[in-house]
Amino acid sequence: EIVLTQSPATLSLSPGERATLSCRASQSISSYLAWYQQKPGQAPRLLIYDASNRATGIPARFSGSGSGTDFTLAISSLEPEDFAVYFCQHRANWPPLTFGGGTKVEIK
Amino acid sequence: EVQLMESGGGLVKPGGSLRLSCAASGFTFSSYNMNWIRQAPGKGLEWVSSISSDTTYIYYADSMKGRFTISRDNAKNSLYLQMNSLRAEDTAVYYCVRDSYTSLAVFDYWGQGTLVTVSS
Numbered sequence: 001e002i003v004l005t006q007s008p009a010t011l012s013l014s015p016g017e018r019a020t021l022s023c024r025a026s027q028s029i030s031s032y033l034a035w036y037q038q039k040p041g042q043a044p045r046l047l048i049y050d051a052s053n054r055a056t057g058i059p060a061r062f063s064g065s066g067s068g069t070d071f072t073l074a075i076s077s078l079e080p081e082d083f084a085v086y087f088c089q090h091r092a093n094w095p096p097l098t099f100g101g102g103t104k105v106e107i108k
Numbered sequence: 109e110v111q112l113m114e115s116g117g118g119l120v121k122p123g124g125s126l127r128l129s130c131a132a133s134g135f136t137f138s139s140y141n142m143n144w145i146r147q148a149p150g151k152g153l154e155w156v157s158s159i160s161s162d163t164t165y166i167y168y169a170d171s172m173k174g175r176f177t178i179s180r181d182n183a184k185n186s187l188y189l190q191m192n193s194l195r196a197e198d199t200a201v202y203y204c205v206r207d208s209y210t211s212l213a214v215f216d217y218w219g220q221g222t223l224v225t226v227s228s
Binding site: 034036042043044045046049050055056087089091094095096097098099100101102 | 152153154155158167168169170203208211212213214215216218219220221
């Protein structure tokens with residue numbers, strides 16, 4: 001099973017600041033990584049797939065990078081609606097599919 | 109507009125059974141692989157099961173194998189999850205989730221979820 005480790009667990013930032021979230025895989029997953037955003041009481045929403053491709057309707061301030069075992073989700077300038085929990089998920093050598101434990105981006 | 113509407117959640121005793129349903133609309137259901145993903149209260153996301161568009165493949169997480177059964181009815185645009193021998197640790201919101209058409213196991217649409225509570 002591929003384990004995804006997200007860091008930090010919590011990121012405290014102010015609106016307008018840049019956010020950088022990390023996801024590390026326990027073995028190489030090529031570029032088969034997705035990122036999801038989840039707000040309280042809502043279902044997750046797909047942001048990025050295959051490491052760097054923005055999903056339909058996702059603003060350009062969200063970007064993904066990385067390959068192999070180390071991946072990054074960046075939010076260039078935080079908007080009030082971006083404060084949420086972010087999960088990474090792989091789709092390499094499955095089943096099983098697994099998710100990271102999440103990073104909460106909170107208002108400082 | 110793509111819509112996924114789960115139903116069937118509720119309170120069940122340990123060892124009991126429950127059948128979840130997901131009604132899909134706004135897309136050609138029979139062309140998409142589908143999934144169930146769950147989230148325990150205050151916890152992260154856990155993949156439960158996947159089924160291909162034509163049921164050629166069906167996969168389960170190890171902890172659900174032998175207890176859960178995923179199925180679909182393409183004529184009724186519906187996805188199902190039969191859950192037996194339920195345990196307290198199965199308590200979670202269960203999401204019905206669509207695969208992206210172009211990328212296997214990329215989850216592009218999620219339902220709002222149905223809460224399953226396993227407690228005596």
